[in-house]
Amino acid sequence: MKHLSDQELMRIVQGGDYSPASEIYDRYSGRIYNFAFRFLKNAEAAEDATQEVFVKMLKYANQFHGDAKLSTWLFSITANWCRDYLRKADNKAKETEDVLIALPAPSDHAPDRTLEQRENERLVRKALQALTPEQREAILLSRYQGLSYAEIAQIAGCSEGAVKTRVFRAMETLKKTLAGQAGGGDRCLTVVP
Amino acid sequence: MSDCSALRERMPLLLTESLDSAQRELTHQHIESCAECTDEWNAYRETWQMMEDLPEVEVPARVKDRFLAAAGIAEAPKSNVVPFQRKPALKWIAQAAAVILLAGGSYFVGRETTPRFIRQGATIDSVTPGKPLAIKPFAIAETRVVDADALSPVIEGRPNITKVQFLDSDASDNQIGLSFDITSRWTVTGNPKEKSMVRLLSYMLENESAISPRSTTLDLVRQAYSNPANADPEIAGALAKVLRNDEHAGVRIRAVDTLNALPWPRGRLPATP
Numbered sequence: 044m045k046h047l048s049d050q051e052l053m054r055i056v057q058g059g060d061y062s063p064a065s066e067i068y069d070r071y072s073g074r075i076y077n078f079a080f081r082f083l084k085n086a087e088a089a090e091d092a093t094q095e096v097f098v099k100m101l102k103y104a105n106q107f108h109g110d111a112k113l114s115t116w117l118f119s120i121t122a123n124w125c126r127d128y129l130r131k132a133d134n135k136a137k138e139t140e141d142v143l144i145a146l147p148a149p150s151d152h153a154p155d156r157t158l159e160q161r162e163n164e165r166l167v168r169k170a171l172q173a174l175t176p177e178q179r180e181a182i183l184l185s186r187y188q189g190l191s192y193a194e195i196a197q198i199a200g201c202s203e204g205a206v207k208t209r210v211f212r213a214m215e216t217l218k219k220t221l222a223g224q225a226g227g228g229d230r231c232l233t234v235v236p
Numbered sequence: 237m238s239d240c241s242a243l244r245e246r247m248p249l250l251l252t253e254s255l256d257s258a259q260r261e262l263t264h265q266h267i268e269s270c271a272e273c274t275d276e277w278n279a280y281r282e283t284w285q286m287m288e289d290l291p292e293v294e295v296p297a298r299v300k301d302r303f304l305a306a307a308g309i310a311e312a313p314k315s316n317v318v319p320f321q322r323k324p325a326l327k328w329i330a331q332a333a334a335v336i337l338l339a340g341g342s343y344f345v346g347r348e349t350t351p352r353f354i355r356q357g358a359t360i361d362s363v364t365p366g367k368p369l370a371i372k373p374f375a376i377a378e379t380r381v382v383d384a385d386a387l388s389p390v391i392e393g394r395p396n397i398t399k400v401q402f403l404d405s406d407a408s409d410n411q412i413g414l415s416f417d418i419t420s421r422w423t424v425t426g427n428p429k430e431k432s433m434v435r436l437l438s439y440m441l442e443n444e445s446a447i448s449p450r451s452t453t454l455d456l457v458r459q460a461y462s463n464p465a466n467a468d469p470e471i472a473g474a475l476a477k478v479l480r481n482d483e484h485a486g487v488r489i490r491a492v493d494t495l496n497a498l499p500w501p502r503g504r505l506p507a508t509p
Contacts, residue, residue, distance in 0.1 A: 061309055068300055076295040096305045101307050163289035186287055210248045218283045
């Protein structure tokens with residue numbers, strides 16, 4: 044299976060044979076999970092998202108026509124799932140609590156990370172939370188998934204111009220929040236008399 | 237100023253290298269000539285760089301299990317919690333009775349079978365002491381029970397822990413148990429004559445299935461044990477089992493070749509249990 048392209052694997056799935064499911068999962072689960080985890084700020088929800096995205100991929104395999112990349116299609120499903128998740132009022136109410144409880148702080152498992160990197164990680168997470176979901180989606184897909192604005196527009200269901208604006212506004216907010224705070228850089232200290 | 241705001245909107249595109257070469261050149265030229273935009277560009281780059289510090293998180297293995305189960309491709313993972321069952325009082329009574337029987341029986345048997353001393357000139361020199369059992373700190377085992385105080389609190393790397401069970405047979409003893417499967421990577425190095433190495437390779441030859449191709453192990457065995465100094469009957473016995481049991485003709489042929497390369501008399505394969 045490893046030597047087959049995404050399109051070839053999907054053709055097998057479309058024929059009713061789910062044997063490539065594991066291979067497709069191995070190729071994309073990391074990216075899907077990380078996108079959902081950063082977007083939702085909740086590890087448990089990211090797990091559910093990852094599982095359901097791949098189940099939907101099998102269920103709606105015939106809707107994939109091969110004119111787009113498989114990764115773009117999977118990110119579309121993921122983004123839809125995440126937007127639905129955030130729309131639900133009870134999830135929104137839980138969100139703040141989950142940030143405190145469910146974030147596994149992956150850096151805790153990586154002893155090689157410096158204190159500076161851990162502090163930056165905390166700041167970046169906090170700054171990403173300050174963005175609107177649309178901005179967060181756009182910047183995550185651009186910065187961490189390396190997708191083009193055309194691909195992001197396809198995923199978000201908007202124009203490329205709208206993506207450009209979202210990324211720009213996201214970067215403006217992040218810049219204001221993060222610039223000058225990087226560990227090891229110059230810091231502005233406010234002295235309280 | 238309008239130039240500046242238009243160019244600043246391009247900065248994210250400059251970061252993702254999405255601008256065409258002409259626009260990229262124009263934007264860089266402006267940044268170099270405008271102090272405010274230089275500051276702005278530096279802030280963008282710093283922000284972009286800082287975002288690098290958000291690490292990739294590994295997908296927990298259970299997600300794949302759940303997906304495959306939901307898709308009907310694999311069995312649903314079993315519950316990882318074992319229901320707690322207290323030992324009934326009768327069981328304690330039965331255990332106590334068993335201990336009494338064992339102790340009494342041992343005393344009786346011991347008294348009846350104590351050997352008489354035969355004073356026929358046996359000297360300490362005529363007795364060959366048995367080789368003491370070497371207790372080594374590690375053993376490759378299917379299951380292992382370890383006291384928490386013998387376990388280092390340092391967890392090395394990110395081992396994959398699955399099928400966790402929580403054990404608490406006696407709530408009053410302030411002891412809990414955690415039982416789990418763990419996939420860890422072992423590297424064993426040593427002389428081919430080491431009994432541990434011989435036993436490990438024999439086990440691999442006899443049980444290898446999904447571990448790695450058996451032919452790889454056969455090649456290693458041929459290379460290491462064709463030297464007469466390393467000859468070991470256990471290796472030859474394991475090869476004989478491969479020869480008898482492996483369903484692949486190619487592997488059996490390779491096992492014969494390996495056996496022939498070993499310093500054993502031809503035509504006398506060691507017996508297998």
